[in-house]
Amino acid sequence: MAMTDLIAQGLAGGWNVTDAATLTENQTLEADVVVIGTGAGGGTTAEILARTGLSVIMIEEGRLYHQKDFKMDELTSYASLYQEGLSRVTRDGAIAILQGRCVGGSTTVNWTSSFNTPDATLNFWADRFGLDELRPASLQPWFDDRKQRHNIAPWEVPPNANNDTLRRGCEQLGWSWHVIPRNVKGCWNLGYCGMGCPTNAKQGALTTTVPGALDHKAELIYGLRADRLVMTQDRISHLEATPLQADSVTPSAHKVQIRARHFVVAASALGSPALLLRSDIPDPYQRVGKRTFLHPVNATVAEMPERVDPFHGAPQSIYSDEFNFSQGVDGPAGFKLEVPPLHPSMASGILPGHGDIMNENLGKLPWLQSMLALIRDGFHADSPGGVVSLRDDGSPVLDYPVTDYLWQGLRQAYLRMAEAQFAAGAKQVRLVHMDSSWYRNWSEAEAAIKAIPMELHRARLFTAHQMGGCGMGANPRNSVVNGLGQHHQVSNLSVHDASIFPTSIGANPQMSVYTLSARNSTQLASRLTA
Amino acid sequence: MPTPTAVTDKAPDYGRRSFLKTGLGGALFLGGVSMTAGLSGCASAPAGLQSEGPASPTSGYEFRFLSSDDIVLFEALIPAILGAALTEQPDLRRRQVRTTIETIDAGIVQFGNANQQELRKLFDLLNFGLTRATLAGVWSSWENASTDDARSFLERWETSSIGLFNNGYIALTKITNASYYGQPEHWSQTGYPGPPEWAVSALPQFQTHS
Numbered sequence: 014m015a016m017t018d019l020i021a022q023g024l025a026g027g028w029n030v031t032d033a034a035t036l037t038e039n040q041t042l043e044a045d046v047v048v049i050g051t052g053a054g055g056g057t058t059a060e061i062l063a064r065t066g067l068s069v070i071m072i073e074e075g076r077l078y079h080q081k082d083f084k085m086d087e088l089t090s091y092a093s094l095y096q097e098g099l100s101r102v103t104r105d106g107a108i109a110i111l112q113g114r115c116v117g118g119s120t121t122v123n124w125t126s127s128f129n130t131p132d133a134t135l136n137f138w139a140d141r142f143g144l145d146e147l148r149p150a151s152l153q154p155w156f157d158d159r160k161q162r163h164n165i166a167p168w169e170v171p172p173n174a175n176n177d178t179l180r181r182g183c184e185q186l187g188w189s190w191h192v193i194p195r196n197v198k199g200c201w202n203l204g205y206c207g208m209g210c211p212t213n214a215k216q217g218a219l220t221t222t223v224p225g226a227l228d229h230k231a232e233l234i235y236g237l238r239a240d241r242l243v244m245t246q247d248r249i250s251h252l253e254a255t256p257l258q259a260d261s262v263t264p265s266a267h268k269v270q271i272r273a274r275h276f277v278v279a280a281s282a283l284g285s286p287a288l289l290l291r292s293d294i295p296d297p298y299q300r301v302g303k304r305t306f307l308h309p310v311n312a313t314v315a316e317m318p319e320r321v322d323p324f325h326g327a328p329q330s331i332y333s334d335e336f337n338f339s340q341g342v343d344g345p346a347g348f349k350l351e352v353p354p355l356h357p358s359m360a361s362g363i364l365p366g367h368g369d370i371m372n373e374n375l376g377k378l379p380w381l382q383s384m385l386a387l388i389r390d391g392f393h394a395d396s397p398g399g400v401v402s403l404r405d406d407g408s409p410v411l412d413y414p415v416t417d418y419l420w421q422g423l424r425q426a427y428l429r430m431a432e433a434q435f436a437a438g439a440k441q442v443r444l445v446h447m448d449s450s451w452y453r454n455w456s457e458a459e460a461a462i463k464a465i466p467m468e469l470h471r472a473r474l475f476t477a478h479q480m481g482g483c484g485m486g487a488n489p490r491n492s493v494v495n496g497l498g499q500h501h502q503v504s505n506l507s508v509h510d511a512s513i514f515p516t517s518i519g520a521n522p523q524m525s526v527y528t529l530s531a532r533n534s535t536q537l538a539s540r541l542t543a
Numbered sequence: 544m545p546t547p548t549a550v551t552d553k554a555p556d557y558g559r560r561s562f563l564k565t566g567l568g569g570a571l572f573l574g575g576v577s578m579t580a581g582l583s584g585c586a587s588a589p590a591g592l593q594s595e596g597p598a599s600p601t602s603g604y605e606f607r608f609l610s611s612d613d614i615v616l617f618e619a620l621i622p623a624i625l626g627a628a629l630t631e632q633p634d635l636r637r638r639q640v641r642t643t644i645e646t647i648d649a650g651i652v653q654f655g656n657a658n659q660q661e662l663r664k665l666f667d668l669l670n671f672g673l674t675r676a677t678l679a680g681v682w683s684s685w686e687n688a689s690t691d692d693a694r695s696f697l698e699r700w701e702t703s704s705i706g707l708f709n710n711g712y713i714a715l716t717k718i719t720n721a722s723y724y725g726q727p728e729h730w731s732q733t734g735y736p737g738p739p740e741w742a743v744s745a746l747p748q749f750q751t752h753s
Contacts, residue, residue: 018747080748081747081748082748083748084738084748084749085737085738085742087725088646088650088721088722088725088726091650091721091725092649093653097653097655097657097658098650098652098653098654098655100650100651100654105706106710106713107706107710201742203739203742205738211738211746211748212742212746262653262655262656324735325739356735357724357729357730357733358721358722358724358725359721360724361717361723361724361725361733362721365713366716367624367625367626367697367701367716367719367720368625368626368627368697369626370626371624371625371626371716371720372625372626372627372628372732375724375732375733376733376734377734378734378735379734404657406656408655408656410657447701447709469706470706470709470710470713471709
């Protein structure tokens, strides 16, 4: 049986949920705390604060979709659940940005991989950013707490053939591999996590913390875009927001004002810096929007001798950290190896090419296996990250320089992925790169990859993990918030999302967001209820 | 494992790199085109409900972003982008092209204002005669362009050493391919069977009353 649709049940049971598109006049609201964003950070924050009896209003720019809407269809899901209808890119168009835009944020569409923040990353933050309180031992109780809240455990079902190819490649080459912990409960192993979980098995914000907050009298207003935080003297007095019409893109004529004692921004590594920039929040050292990280992703595709059916089964269940921290936390760019699912529309958008060749390549979809690498950015002086700024219409845009340091990591990743695919028995392998052909064996691939131009627009790059831009640190000169997510300059402002990471994570980030948000919200709740 | 320093890089092409790095070249360049196209009266208003033309059966689809010029552009490009994916049977082929253009339009509506403006610049550049000829290398109007013309154009932008053209190529092919292969009618061409039937029949959202 499918798990209960908590959203449908709660809506029927009288939750305080408003579709901003239905508002017919200006509104002025008030709460103890406004939480902007309902993803991993916002959901966690709202639930923890609401449980202590504080009045909480959650606002979300995207719309509320739940089980009734999740029909395992790519086109409708990509158009409705992702930022900019899945067309978001960096300013120069070189990196495609996959990011959720709906209640639950990216946790509604992610592939459920749930890793603790690596020890090496936390220790690096402590050493470089004065975040001693975030050493692994101090955070462990919070990881345990969130593991329970989101039902996180290594996937017990055998991996699908797509993931098993990574396992076999690693086995053959003597590389380490492990089973991915997933945040699911009663998962049907269907393979549609990226289109919204059709069975309510995924334990993202949509099925855990957002319902938890609403059960404790929090209010949710969706289809509402946060325009700016308005300061009165040295504090924020209220939020100004614009309702969007039911098409989720057209602004309505009305305005919403929300007054509160405290404001928590959890609008993502693009959205949160953008909101602070639009609001002219004090930023004496010009840190807002700086050091934005992406885990830049490159990928290879293999044609396997047996069917892989990369569209079915838990999308991610095996990973390898063989090359992630092996040359030191701040050495040459390390990377985590995983696999992506391939459905027809996404596959046709990822594979470069057109015409008969594209048709022929896609005709092999059941035999195609893909690997991806998450490049661990932000740990080296030559990986300073990108910069979020505002477009004319106030929306965020990211400039992300792919430095030679990163290109070297990306080339290494192409090599290792192709090597693993051939080791697992691939008939042929190609890179997701405009200048790649199909390579028939590892030595041909190795020679070609060493010579292929590593350049923007030729190498096709992606990101599903946006981090930084409101980085935390002990020193206000190089950070926006402190180790508790509190803004250095504005006392009633906190940031609780992936934007506070001072580097990338080196693993899929949802668990890091859940964990830091839980810790920081618990602290915040005790301050506000003191 | 070879060390990263052992990897040989292609000789850097500094002219191209600086052009791409500033990004400004691209923005000014496309911005200029868009303005020129606007002044010269390119039709860039949404086509709305199209009631005329051979490729517009009575589907009742209302275009919200693509202009009538854009539709002609895609009618010319789609046979080259989709190649053998399109059937030869004329009526069905017309329908495949038409539904793909409608799917593209519906997708773009969700892109939001900023990316719509980027696409508007791209489509204006391709629709405006002077830039169509000089930058895309297509000398006849899209209405009269052959599939070979369209194919040559795509290959020029695909292999161009100018990142901006690569980008335009990716935008056109990605949005078309994703819109075509995402349609359930075309899944079978990829061997994708769709969601497992046992799950569809067991889940409430697929039952008629949901």
